[in-house]
Amino acid sequence: MLKSKQYILIASVGLLMVILYNLDIKGLVKPKDDRGMQTTATAAPEKISAVSYKSVSDVAKQSINASLASDIEKLEDKAKGASGAGLAAIQKQIAQKWDDLNQPAPAAFAYEAVAKLEPNYNNWIITGDRFTDGYQNFRDTTATAGLLNKAITAYNKALEINPNSLDAKTGLGVAYVTGTQNPMQGIQLLLGVVKEDPKNVKANMNLGMFSMKSGQFQKAVDRFKTVIDVKPTPEAWFYLGTSYENLGMKPEAILAYQKSKELAADPSLSEFVDRKIKELNN
Structure with missing residues (x-):
């Protein structure tokens, strides 16, 4: 059975791809069934109120071993x-069981x-963070609006x-924008966080992603370079590469993509990066 860290790595790479596909950015091939994430602005009220532990756990149990589901x-x-x-x-034991299975919702x-x-x-704070992870990657998109609302409440x-909690302000800022x-x-909440803590990884990462989405x-680039100075993750390098590519800076984009590939060591991302590098070299 995969260790929890391996689950987290695979999930983070998968989340990276989902987020990238949902950004309208040059150079990214979107899947045909691109539904995107429902938001609190558009989701039906009954769908927001319907989200519950039972509804999300029933979905999560479908993707885990029957013995593990029985333990829960x-x-x-x-x-x-x-x-x-x-x-x-x-409840702490239940939470830990789901954490071990990388099922944040x-x-x-x-x-x-x-x-x-x-x-x-x-x-x-941990409640808000798990609801955030939940609305960002839960596979049943009808639940995302309700999960997001719960993240806002928790923060x-x-x-x-x-x-004065910068973590709570960051989580709240991401939820409001999303x-x-x-x-x-x-955005103002996130800018306030980086004004107080210029190297804040989470706030800079999200501001960078929102800058990508708005074509800035x-x-x-500036946001992702700040993140990489503190925490050089595969995601940050990939987003940096995508930003460089959209600026026409091909050598810088290739280097960043290669860095993301080296750090992730994930076949799916490696294949995607190899295609990107081939395109940039042509």
């Missing part, structure tokens, strides 16, 4: 008869249950406890 169901049964500290302990609901029982800053709860009718509020590729 035993914990779920125990949770039905528990309360207080005992319930919190069981159902994990988020378990963390939310813990945060309601033990309402502290750390619990609400606001964290900010009530710690109004799925509400007020994207500029999100030089700004995107």
Whole structure:
């Protein structure tokens, strides 16, 4: 069985490709069935309210080993008869099980249950982060709007406890830009984060991605270079390569793509990068 770190690597590369396909950027071939992500601005109200632990866990259980699903169901049964500290302990176990399987959407609901029982800053931050991971990569797109709304709620709860939290402001900013009718509020939150912490990886990464989407590729380059100075991930190098390509800077794009390939060591991304480099060399 794959280790949790391997799950995370595969998921991150998959998420990279999904995000890139959903950006209207030159040089990226989109799949025919390009549905994109539903947002809170367009999703039907009944779909927002319908999202629940059961609805997302039922979907997640379809993609995991039956024995592992059975282990989680035993914990779920125990949770039905528990309360207080005992319930919190069981929900933490459920959350950890889903984390080990790299299933952030159902994990988020378990963390939310813990945060309601033990309402502290750390619990609400991790809840927001898991809901964010959930709305960004959950395979049932009808659930994404509800997951995004829950991320916003969790980050606001964290900010009530710690109004100066850059992590909460970043998560909230990303959610506002991604799925509400007020994207500029999100951009302002992210700009406020980098003003306070110029090297903030998450804020710079997302500002870079939003710059790509709006065609501001030089700004995107600056953001991704800042990220790479702190944390040179395959995603950051790939986005940098895409930005350079759109600026017509082919040698720089090729170098960045090669760096992303070396760091990811993933066959799917390697194949995609090889095609990109071949195109740029022609």
